[in-house]
Amino acid sequence: MPSTETETDPAAAELAESIDLRRELADTRVGEVLDRLDAELIGLTPVKLRIRQIAALLLVDRVRRRVGLTSGTPTLHMSFTGNPGTGKTTVAQRMAEILHALGYLRKGHLVSVTRDDLVGQYIGHTAPKTKEVLKKAMGGVLFIDEAYYLYRPENERDYGQEAVEILLQVMENQRDDLVVILAGYTDRMDRFFRSNPGFRSRIAHHIDFPDYSDQELMAITETMMQTQNYHFSPGGAAAFRDYIAARRQQPHFANARSIRNALDRMRLRHANRHFAGGAAVSLADLSTIEAEDVLASRVFTGASRPETAR
Numbered sequence: 001m002p003s004t005e006t007e008t009d010p011a012a013a014e015l016a017e018s019i020d021l022r023r024e025l026a027d028t029r030v031g032e033v034l035d036r037l038d039a040e041l042i043g044l045t046p047v048k049l050r051i052r053q054i055a056a057l058l059l060v061d062r063v064r065r066r067v068g069l070t071s072g073t074p075t076l077h078m079s080f081t082g083n084p085g086t087g088k089t090t091v092a093q094r095m096a097e098i099l100h101a102l103g104y105l106r107k108g109h110l111v112s113v114t115r116d117d118l119v120g121q122y123i124g125h126t127a128p129k130t131k132e133v134l135k136k137a138m139g140g141v142l143f144i145d146e147a148y149y150l151y152r153p154e155n156e157r158d159y160g161q162e163a164v165e166i167l168l169q170v171m172e173n174q175r176d177d178l179v180v181i182l183a184g185y186t187d188r189m190d191r192f193f194r195s196n197p198g199f200r201s202r203i204a205h206h207i208d209f210p211d212y213s214d215q216e217l218m219a220i221t222e223t224m225m226q227t228q229n230y231h232f233s234p235g236g237a238a239a240f241r242d243y244i245a246a247r248r249q250q251p252h253f254a255n256a257r258s259i260r261n262a263l264d265r266m267r268l269r270h271a272n273r274h275f276a277g278g279a280a281v282s283l284a285d286l287s288t289i290e291a292e293d294v295l296a297s298r299v300f301t302g303a304s305r306p307e308t309a310r
Contacts, residue, residue: 024063029101030055037094041087042223043216050207051091051098058102075204076104076179077171079193081186082209085255088183089143091209096141099179106177107139115149118163126159130166138177147182148192168198175202212255217244220256224263225289235291240266246299262297269293 025031034052041048061074076099080088093110100108113133120126134142144150150167151160171180182189182199186208193200212220218241225231232240243262247253270293274281294300 019063019067021059021063024059028059030059030098033094033097033101037091041090042219043212044087044091044209047087047091047207047209050205051095054095054205055098055102058099058104062102073176075175075202077175077203078179078181078205078207079189079203080181080183080207080209081189083185083211083253083255085257085259086209086211087256088209089145091207092141092143092181092183095181096179099141105140105179109137109140110143111137111140112143112145114145115160118144118150118167119158119160121159123159126162127166130163134166134170134178138174141179141181143181143183146184146188148184148188150192151196153195164196164198168202171199171202211248214241214244214248217248217255217259221259221263224260228263228267230263230267230287230289233288233290236289236294239291239294240289243294243297243299250299265297266293269296 034048034055037051038048058074061071064071078095080092082088089112092112096105096108096110099105111133117133118126118130120129149160151164152158167180170178180202182192182203184192193203218237221240221244222232244259247258247262252258266289270289273290273293274285
């Protein structure tokens with residue numbers, strides 16, 4: 001005798017009920033990754049907002065697919081533009097984790113490369129180099145820093161065009177298993193996209209990373225110092241604020257990267273100051289950066305080596 005019970009499609013049943021997207025978020029690691037991104041990077045408000053928006057889009061897309069609301073696979077290749085030291089690599093790492101948590105990547109690892117990792121120096125060298133890198137990156141994110149150096153058309157013996165063609169093919173045909181993030185200076189990336197329209201058409205998300213403000217750079221400095229058990233004296237803090245204002249006016253300033261280098265040099269001067277003094281030192285002495293440790297920088301002494309100024 002036929003059953004009088006009606007079988008219910010789980011997806012249809014879910015459609016009949018409201019879906020709690022916040023609970024969906026909690027069921028993944030995405031919220032945790034976004035919170036960590038907020039904690040580890042000072043500032044970058046527009047970047048963090050854009051990453052949250054992308055995560056929300058992909059979370060909703062994931063729910064839609066589960067309940068049968070099919071749509072095309074989203075294009076996830078990205079472009080990160082901005083000056084050095086603005087957190088592009090860190091954000092790429094967190095993006096890989098988000099994509100893995102939402103099921104868009106099998107592994108969620110990050111492979112970071114430059115031109116030298118992809119382009120060979122003689123005929124027949126580029127293809128195997130590029131394919132080996134792509135093999136390592138499959139299932140994750142391939143982050144190409146200073147991507148505009150991939151191909152140098154002014155050099156007739158440049159083999160970068162072969163790497164470009166392989167990348168474009170893989171970005172199109174294997175976009176379900178690899179996300180490519182191109183990174184570099186804003187103006188140079190604009191020129192790169194104009195001369196390589198195939199890349200622009202495959203990029204879904206263009207994210208610009210702003211420079212840090214003086215206040216944000218000071219906060220970054222203090223965070224770095226805390227992790228190494230250092231702190232400024234009042235005079236040292238005032239001197240370093242002056243350092244930031246002066247250093248960022250010089251060439252080759254690299255935001256947080258330059259701050260990290262400056263801190264290394266301050267620690268060196270701090271250590272040598274106490275060692276040269278010959279007297280016993282206290283725990284406070286060993287952890288306090290004074291104004292003189294900052295003011296001995298080339299930025300203030302006028303030494304003419306701005307590219308390595310600390």
